[in-house]
Amino acid sequence: MTAPVSRVRPARRADVPAIHALIRELADFERLTHVCTGTADDLEQAAFGSRPVVEVLVAEELGKIDGFALFFHTFSTFLGRRGLWLEDLYVRPERRGSGIGTALLKALAALAVERGCGRFEWAVLDWNTPAIGFYERMGATVLPDWRIARVTGEALDRLGRDKS
Numbered sequence: 001m002t003a004p005v006s007r008v009r010p011a012r013r014a015d016v017p018a019i020h021a022l023i024r025e026l027a028d029f030e031r032l033t034h035v036c037t038g039t040a041d042d043l044e045q046a047a048f049g050s051r052p053v054v055e056v057l058v059a060e061e062l063g064k065i066d067g068f069a070l071f072f073h074t075f076s077t078f079l080g081r082r083g084l085w086l087e088d089l090y091v092r093p094e095r096r097g098s099g100i101g102t103a104l105l106k107a108l109a110a111l112a113v114e115r116g117c118g119r120f121e122w123a124v125l126d127w128n129t130p131a132i133g134f135y136e137r138m139g140a141t142v143l144p145d146w147r148i149a150r151v152t153g154e155a156l157d158r159l160g161r162d163k164s
Contacts, residue, residue: 006059006066006100008107015058016044018065026090030125054087057107059100067091069104076118083119084112105138123148 020040027036046054059067074083091100112120124131
């Protein structure tokens with residue numbers, strides 16, 4: 001029998017070590033540990049520092065955090081409204097299928113509606129077919145014609161220094 005769905009709540013500063021550990025698990029799952037360089041201190045500053053830039057919801061059961069959703073606001077010039085961007089959603093493997101992912105996505109959608117957002121968006125790796133299927137069952141459309149562009153590391157440094 002599957003354990004009951006965890007309670008979804010806003011993260012607290014004391015949750016940072018557990019959330020950071022889940023971020024490391026996510027990086028391992030996505031085969032991206034080599035680019036996962038953020039620390040628990042970085043996360044704490046981003047979520048709870050003097051100028052927070054992200055928010056986190058956690059799914060908790062009996063004091064254990066089973067999953068999280070880290071998100072922030074964007075802005076759509078076409079809609080003239082802000083949006084909600086889900087940066088990461090992760091549920092411990094042993095708790096997948098218990099409704100945690102659904103509860104986290106529904107909580108985020110409710111926040112987006114409550115905050116007057118025109119969009120709720122996220123990216124998914126093209127090889128993660130279980131996640132793609134899950135998102136589509138939740139009503140999401142996986143956009144086939146958009147690609148993520150990224151500048152990081154030395155390329156970002158060069159671009160940022162290039163004044164020409």
